[in-house]
């Protein structure tokens with residue numbers, strides 16, 4: 425049996441930090457490579473479904489996450505003026521786990537980093553991989569002139585992964601779909617106590633509470649993928665885009681200023697079917713699959729990938745190639761569901777292009793949305809660890 429004692433994890437995002445924690449908990453020597461010089465991460469907030477919280481319990485960070493974030497058990501869909509169309513109670517969690525807990529991304533990073541440090545993970549900051557060498561791809565030259573040899577390289581280096589290029593070449597990768605996501609952290613009105621969607625024409629707005637006083641507002645809508653939005657005009661551009669919405673969305677739109685912390689990103693979904701490894705270099709998280717944010721499960725899938733990868737690597741069934749292939753097959757099936765469901769949900773909501781479409785959506789959502797999301801809940805919640 426091939427022993428895996430020394431692991432290089434590439435990428436200090438949610439997936440990479442989780443992988444480092446699980447491998448270190450198994451007693452392996454873990455080095456985590458992150459190209460940023462510090463963990464001053466961009467982004468706004470992350471909703472974490474019960475399946476991810478289940479893994480966080482295994483990683484020993486659940487309590488801190490629940491203490492920091494905002495837990496919610498429902499999702500409401502409204503028309504552009506926040507008149508209720510459908511209410512959904514999530515069918516996830518239980519046994520000490522809420523259906524969802526959402527928190528600022530920077531807080532989740534801080535919690536995971538601290539746990540990794542406690543377990544002795546060595547942080548290698550401000551450098552990237554220059555080459556994957558040797559028979560297994562595990563003899564690594566770094567951009568800061570250093571070199572290392574490992575038993576396994578676990579790459580969680582995100583959507584523009586260098587490891588993915590090493591594993592599958594350039595055929596698979598981010599595919600701009602013509603939809604963009606705007607987000608801004610704002611004060612939470614007391615009455616926003618769950619995830620909210622306001623279906624509009626050509627796009628939706630909504631909110632996710634991420635703390636006692638905070639939430640983030642989002643707007644998902646068609647955008648030219650090659651468009652660059654100047655930082656000093658972001659507040660005006662978002663204000664213009666939110667014009668069709670009433671209620672708190674309108675109030676927030678009016679209050680935007682050049683100082684508002686607005687984040688924009690084009691959505692670029694893709695999924696690599698096979699392979700997810702070459703030699704002993706294996707990938708997970710956004711390096712292998714990127715989904716639209718509709719199920720708020722992209723980071724959750726990265727965390728599950730990390731956990732499952734470490735279990736397969738530690739098992740004694742077959743060669744390391746067999747174990748990495750089994751990991752990819754297991755995770756592809758799960759991620760393909762999330763990818764398909766999220767893409768289809770995005771397509772449905774973005775196909776509302778007129779008042780007549782909105783009227784049709786109102787009827788369809790009030791009949792079927794609850795049942796549809798319940799199905800997704802049960803599938804998502806089926807992950808055990």
Ligand SMILES: Cc1cc2nc3c(=O)[nH]c(=O)nc-3n(C[C@H](O)[C@H](O)[C@H](O)COP(=O)(O)OP(=O)(O)OC[C@H]3O[C@@H](n4cnc5c(N)ncnc54)[C@H](O)[C@@H]3O)c2cc1C
Pocket residue numbers: 434435436437438439440457458459460469470471472551552553580581582583584585586605607689708709710711717720721722723724725726
């Ligand atoms: C609008 C939007 C909203 C979302 N909301 C949610 C949500 O509510 N819940 C949820 O679960 N998911 C959500 N997601 C998805 C989630 O953000 C991602 O799926 C998740 O961050 C992926 O984690 P990761 O660790 O795989 O990659 P990343 O978070 O991208 O981390 C990759 C890390 O690798 C580093 N890196 C990159 N290249 C290299 C290199 N060559 N060498 C060294 N380091 C490198 C990067 O600096 C980064 O730190 C959302 C996504 C979007 C776009």
